[in-house]
Amino acid sequence: MLSKEVLELSKQHSVIRDIFEFGMQRAKEVGPENVFDFSIGNPSVPAPKEVDETAIRYLQTLDPVEIHGYTSNAGITEVRKAVADSLNRRFGTHYTENNIFMTIGAAAALGICFRTLVDGPEDEIITIAPYFPEYQAYAQGAGCKLVTVLADTSDFQINFEKLEEAVNEHTKAVLINSPNNPTGVVYSEETIQKLADLLEAKQKEYGHSIYIITDEPYREIVYDGFEVPHVPKYYKNTLVGYSFSKSLSLPGERVGYIVAPTEAEDFENLIPCFIAAGRLLSYVSVPSLYQKVIGECVDLTSDISIYQKNKDLFYNALIDMGYECVEPGGAFYLFPKALEEDANAFCERAKKYDLLIVPGDSFGCPGYVRVSYCVPTERIEQALPLFKKLRDEYK
Amino acid sequence: MLSKEVLELSKQHSVIRDIFEFGMQRAKEVGPENVFDFSIGNPSVPAPKEVDETAIRYLQTLDPVEIHGYTSNAGITEVRKAVADSLNRRFGTHYTENNIFMTIGAAAALGICFRTLVDGPEDEIITIAPYFPEYQAYAQGAGCKLVTVLADTSDFQINFEKLEEAVNEHTKAVLINSPNNPTGVVYSEETIQKLADLLEAKQKEYGHSIYIITDEPYREIVYDGFEVPHVPKYYKNTLVGYSFSKSLSLPGERVGYIVAPTEAEDFENLIPCFIAAGRLLSYVSVPSLYQKVIGECVDLTSDISIYQKNKDLFYNALIDMGYECVEPGGAFYLFPKALEEDANAFCERAKKYDLLIVPGDSFGCPGYVRVSYCVPTERIEQALPLFKKLRDEYK
Structure with missing residues (x-):
């Protein structure tokens, strides 16, 4: 007598979980030092020491009833203001606390945005493949259809021809993720401008707003020569989802936020709707100490x-060996082409060398593999000869 | 172009919010010492000092990557085991970590239970009025109907005649809350046994399971002479929702759990379904440090x-003054009868004395008022003469 939908989702096979379990098993057999797990996306560098020093100072000096008390649904006003000020310094924007809604990580930010925009099963949210697989669960939870459009695989920027074909009167939002999981690619200013132009035209054509939801947990992890354009400056109907999981290495503490720009069409209703959507998802408030x-x-x-x-x-090493890969501009993933058509078969072969990598099929992009490099550098150094051997198998 | 359902919920008038705002305004006008806010349910006693000492010790001695890393969807195995062991000591049960699913507070526990049991809009969850108003939002979020059955107001135990009338083939669960918010009443062993007997019979009649969901955030706050029966010992299809918000005074940190007894009919699928339901609600994991x-x-x-x-x-003071009230066995609320038929009018009159109390209408039980006493004792002492004056107005 359990929900059929939930029961079905609970039985879905997870390739990533299989890899995780294989890794645990192999670590027992051959020792953890001989298993090279590039499958996970957990930050490998510690939080800045100021973060835990601040936590300890609060715990030692503030009233525990205040530290651990309920906070407002939308977050603590001073924290919302601090986030707004930080964005203003970084992007030259003019946000106030009224543009910021604190969330239990980026997942909740997306879930709340989806729930706020979606009205029924005919509604569609478009995302660009390869994409973070949990987007499917959030869309299912909001009761809408997730439509995926394959990126231009030559550079993993948006394929605008295909995107334009996918947008229709049911499109409520286009969800983007830059720096991208799993490709590491950062969308260029040109990409964001083209996306804004396309959606402005489509909003006019269909006579209703189409939002950009930009999922930006990797925004601070960006490399020399790359920059992450601040999407609301290009398109007013933008909702930014953010998390401190990666930038501050606090994934377990579950703190993030949504930015709702004042210029957005529905601005006056957005924060009240985020509160209401959060209530429907049975959220109450964001963890207080780390908030x-x-x-x-x-x-x-x-x-x-x-x-x-x-x-x-x-x-550089993979390129030298002859792997094909678009250079990442941020995040902590490489997304090279598998050396055979079936990325699953390629990942199976990698397992022979105890190299754990994830087939692109899990991200809606067959033929590629995700290699996470949020690991100690020496682990990469140790693994490189194995990637060479794997490469040589295909010569 | 926002969700009509969410927009409508966002515009719903909140009596509790009005009271809160009135209190803020009056505190500015007459000074906070002259405003007696008995409207909120925030713990007023600090967390035990060991809690924050443990947090500080972890922060000072453990690896930050480990402290703040993602935890499994179901929670940290050792924490689940510690919860199971604690329940076993307290209730003589035989739980293991496999019976415990960690959640982001009791709200998430209920949201996940609802989502796991509900299949469509014809499904019904029954709760006993007066009830915590957010149950409506969780039911709406799960897409089912919340059916309310008024308690026997002579003692605020369950009115079984009315409950039996309400149970039908669409009933997926009966949600109870003991010690109760807003009455403070603890369900007796007799009540739990009768509920179990009724639902056993109804399960047979309809040929499918009907769960008891027992919402127990106040379980540890129980007074001399009262005891909270452990419901799974009386009825195997029970899901227990719990939160450390009240017992450890940590409402802001958002940690709770669900107990799924091994004897429950769907046990093997319950934890996997909780994980799946949590994904649909865009939960990831429970805050790591306080977990x-x-x-x-x-x-x-x-x-x-x-x-x-x-x-x-x-x-005792209210009874002496002539108020009618069932004696609470736990939690931190009194639920006396209003001194006129319309509890809203009564609460308005109380405001003249800067006494802030909540009309029972907000909890589905008109004619009564909720008085929270999670405040410093001297505030109650100062307020008693005002309750006397209010009483005298009706003589």
């Missing part, structure tokens, strides 16, 4: 130079 | 003797 800590540490990031070092090492 | 801390502090409670002292003082 407060982030209010103070919002401008910090973990030492992301390690990710740049790992990227340079790993990307 | 770990609770694993160590699960047997502690805040100093609940203060609530007993407040209850004794407040309840």
Whole structure:
């Protein structure tokens, strides 16, 4: 007598979980030092020391009833203001606390945005493949259809011809993710401008708003020569979802936010609707201690130079070996082409060398694999000869 | 172009919010010491000192990548085991970590239970009025109907005649809340046994399971002479929702759990379905630091003797003045009868004395008012003469 929909989802086979379990098993058999797990996306560098120093100071000096009390649905006003000020410094915007809605991580930010925009099963949200697989669950939860449009695989920017074909009168939003999981690609200013132009035209054609939802947990992890355009400056009907999981290495603490620009068509209703959507999803408020800590540490990031070092090492080595890969501009993933048509078969062959990588099929992009490099640099150094051997198998 | 359902919910008038705003305004006008806010349900006693000492010790001694890393969807195995062991000590049960699913507070526990059981809009969940108003939002979020059955107002135990009339083939669950918000009443063993007997019979009659969902955030706040029966011992298809918000005074940190007994009919699918339902609600995992801390502090409670002292003082004084009220066995609320038929008018009159109390209409039980006594004892002492004056107005 359980929900058929939930039961079915609970039984869906997860390739990533299989890889995880294989890794655990192999670690027991051959020792963890001989298993090279490039399958997970957990930050490998610690939170800046100021973050936990701030937490300890609050715990030692503030009233526990205040530290651990319920916070407002929309978040603590001072924290919302600190986030707004930080965005203003970084992007030259003019946000106030009234543009910021605190969320339990980026997942909740997206779930709340979806629920706020979606009215029924005929509604569609478009995303660009390859994409983070949980987008499907959020769309299913909001009761709409997730339509996927394959990126231009030559550079993993948006394929606008295909996107234009996909937009229709049922389109409520286009969900983008830059720097991208799983490609690491950063959308150029040209891409964002073209997307804005296309959607402006489509809004006119259909006579209703079409939102851009931009999922930006990797926004601070961006490398020399790359820049993440601030989408609301190009398109007013934009909702930005953010998380401190990656930038501050706090994925377990579940703090993020939504930016709702004043210029958005429905602005006056957006924050009240986020509160209402959050209630329907049975959210109450964002964890209080780390919400407060982030209010103070919002401008910090973990030492992301390690990710740049790992990227340079790993990307250059794979290219030298003859792998095909678009150079990432951020995040901590490489998305090389598999060396045979079936990326699943390729990942199986990689397992022979205890190299754990994820087939692109899991991200809606067959023929490629995701390689996470949020690992200690020496693990990459140790793994490179194995990637060479794997490469040589296909010669 | 926002969701009509969400937009409508966002515009719903909230009596509790009005009271809150009135209180803020009056505090500015006459000073906060002259405003007696008995409208809120925030714990007023601090978390046990061991809780924050444990948090500080973890932050000072453990690897930050581990402390703040993602945890599994179902929660940290050791924490789930600590919760199971604690329940076993308290209730003589035989739970293991496989019976415990960690959640982002009791709200998420209920949202996940609802989503797991509900299949479509014809499904019904029954709850007993007066009830916590957010149950409506969780039911709406799960897409089912919340059916309310008024309690026996002579003692606020379940009215079984009315409950039996309400159960039908569409009933997926009966949601109870004991100690109760807003009455403070604890369901007796007799009530739980009768409920179990009724639902056993109804399960047979309709040929499918009907769950009891028991919402127990106030379980540890229970007074001399009262005991909270452990519902799974009386009825196998029970899901227990719990939160550490009240017992450990950590409402802002958002940690709770669901107990799924091994004896439940769908046991093998329950935890996988909770994970799937959580994904549909865009949950990821439970805040990591305080999840770990609770694993160590699960047997502690805040100093609940203060609530007993407040209850004794407040309840006895109101009875002496001639108010009608069922004596609470737990939680931190009194639910006296309003002194006129319209509880809203009564609460308006109370405002003249800067006494802020909530009309029972907000909890589906007109004619009564909720008086929260999770406040410093001296505030109650100061307010008692005002309750006397209010009483005298009706003589």
